[in-house]
Amino acid sequence: MTDPDTPDTADRSATTPDHSFAFGTELAGTLGRTGVIRTPHGDIRTPAFIPVGTKATVKTVVPEAVADLGAQAVLANAYHLYLQPGPEIVDAAGGLGRFMNWPGPTYTDSGGFQVMSLGVGFKKVISMEVRETENDDVIAPGKERLARVDDDGVTFKSHLDGTTHRFSPEVSMQIQHQLGADIIFAFDELTTLMNTRAYQVDSLERTRLWAIRCLDEHNRLTRERHDRPLQSLWGVVQGAQYEDLRRAAARGLMEASRRDQDSGGRGFGGYGIGGALEKENLGQIVGWVNDELPRDTAKHLLGISEPDDIFTAIENGIDTFDCVSPSRVARNGAIYSFDGRYNITNSRFRADFSPMEPELENYSTQYSRAYIHHLFKAKEGLASTLCTIHNEHFIVTLVDRARQAIEDGNYIEYRDAFLARYYAGSS
Numbered sequence: 001m002t003d004p005d006t007p008d009t010a011d012r013s014a015t016t017p018d019h020s021f022a023f024g025t026e027l028a029g030t031l032g033r034t035g036v037i038r039t040p041h042g043d044i045r046t047p048a049f050i051p052v053g054t055k056a057t058v059k060t061v062v063p064e065a066v067a068d069l070g071a072q073a074v075l076a077n078a079y080h081l082y083l084q085p086g087p088e089i090v091d092a093a094g095g096l097g098r099f100m101n102w103p104g105p106t107y108t109d110s111g112g113f114q115v116m117s118l119g120v121g122f123k124k125v126i127s128m129e130v131r132e133t134e135n136d137d138v139i140a141p142g143k144e145r146l147a148r149v150d151d152d153g154v155t156f157k158s159h160l161d162g163t164t165h166r167f168s169p170e171v172s173m174q175i176q177h178q179l180g181a182d183i184i185f186a187f188d189e190l191t192t193l194m195n196t197r198a199y200q201v202d203s204l205e206r207t208r209l210w211a212i213r214c215l216d217e218h219n220r221l222t223r224e225r226h227d228r229p230l231q232s233l234w235g236v237v238q239g240a241q242y243e244d245l246r247r248a249a250a251r252g253l254m255e256a257s258r259r260d261q262d263s264g265g266r267g268f269g270g271y272g273i274g275g276a277l278e279k280e281n282l283g284q285i286v287g288w289v290n291d292e293l294p295r296d297t298a299k300h301l302l303g304i305s306e307p308d309d310i311f312t313a314i315e316n317g318i319d320t321f322d323c324v325s326p327s328r329v330a331r332n333g334a335i336y337s338f339d340g341r342y343n344i345t346n347s348r349f350r351a352d353f354s355p356m357e358p359e360l361e362n363y364s365t366q367y368s369r370a371y372i373h374h375l376f377k378a379k380e381g382l383a384s385t386l387c388t389i390h391n392e393h394f395i396v397t398l399v400d401r402a403r404q405a406i407e408d409g410n411y412i413e414y415r416d417a418f419l420a421r422y423y424a425g426s427s
Contacts, residue, residue: 021036032317032411041103043072047321049395049396050071051327056099059388060388069363073107075109149206173218183269185235190275193240200242208249237250249289274302286318287316290316298319305325310399337425338360344369
């Protein structure tokens with residue numbers, strides 16, 4: 001990791017194509033590979049898990065501890081940081097890394113997910129299952145949506161104080177440039193598995209046109225803010241569970257990137273795969289997209305952290321992942337272990353003086369299950385801190401070992417042994 005006080009400003013040209021990914025070892029018979037994503041604040045060796053620091057913090061954990069557990073980068077959210085403290089504050093601090101005292105690479109998502117989940121979707125979790133009885137196009141009786149989408153952008157009410165705000169592709173780019181993350185995402189409309197196909201078709205075209213506007217604004221801001229570290233803009237592929245829509249979305253973004261480069265822009269530096277994904281079809285859906293996208297660009301899967309999903313995604317060409325789940329479930333006492341996930345608040349751990357996972361060493365290892373059980377029962381905040389450190393370390397390590405296994409040529413053996421043990425012990 002490099003010092004965030006020394007930005008790389010050697011080439012600030014908005015006309016330089018964005019090639020920030022270098023191949024490593026390919027996983028035979030699959031789309032999987034290792035590689036390196038290069039950023040002004042350091043390299044990310046891939047595949048890699050990126051912990052989520054939504055509001056410029058991984059909840060309950062200091063950034064130094066996140067670095068100590070092996071995380072190579074963190075991801076923050078444009079929507080939340082726009083509302084509080086405001087992107088101008090983060091910009092004045094020197095960008096996201098300086099603001100949160102994180103020396104390594106940073107990502108920000110566009111805010112599209114939060115606009116849906118906190119506004120259009122009434123705080124719904126993005127389900128990985130289709131429920132045929134639901135239609136998310138229709139507003140339920142007695143409910144007023146907090147966000148309204150049109151072809152120009154989204155008008156929404158803050159979940160904090162009810163004030164009205166407007167996001168457009170240009171506004172999302174302006175916010176993310178002020179936040180200063182190394183990797184930023186184009187503004188997109190996130191649909192759910194309960195939206196109708198007709199709505200998905202309209203939404204994809206809207207997202208494609210928004211992506212073109214994001215490229216234009218990104219190029220303009222890159223020229224204007226020439227004294228800032230170079231940022232890489234990534235497009236986001238939607239399309240839910242439909243093969244033709246996913247493939248069309250990927251091709252549309254590729255074409256937008258090519259046209260942008262032909263006209264002197266930098267194009268997309270990578271691609272995110274977003275939206276709700278049916279769990280049983282995760283690999284197939286990711287495979288459709290990566291069949292279309294260029295092999296020499298990095299791919300990020302938004303919102304995945306379960307071990308079986310991670311392995312499936314790696315084998316279908318995903319380079320980086322993010323998810324809030326490891327820290328979220330940690331705050332409720334759910335612990336990842338090589339023998340499956342368990343809840344440390346259960347009474348059987350009251351007098352268990354072993355560490356949370358004896359085969360994994362991190363800061364939390366020095367504390368026993370009994371002690372952490374006690375902290376939860378006593379409602380002490382330290383419980384969340386210790387469990388978050390452990391869970392983030394577990395997922396980071398899982399992916400790091402998968403990367404090493406690809407390089408060593410024994411990935412399949414590693415995957416099969418890990419999953420057999422993990423799911424045999426899950427309760």
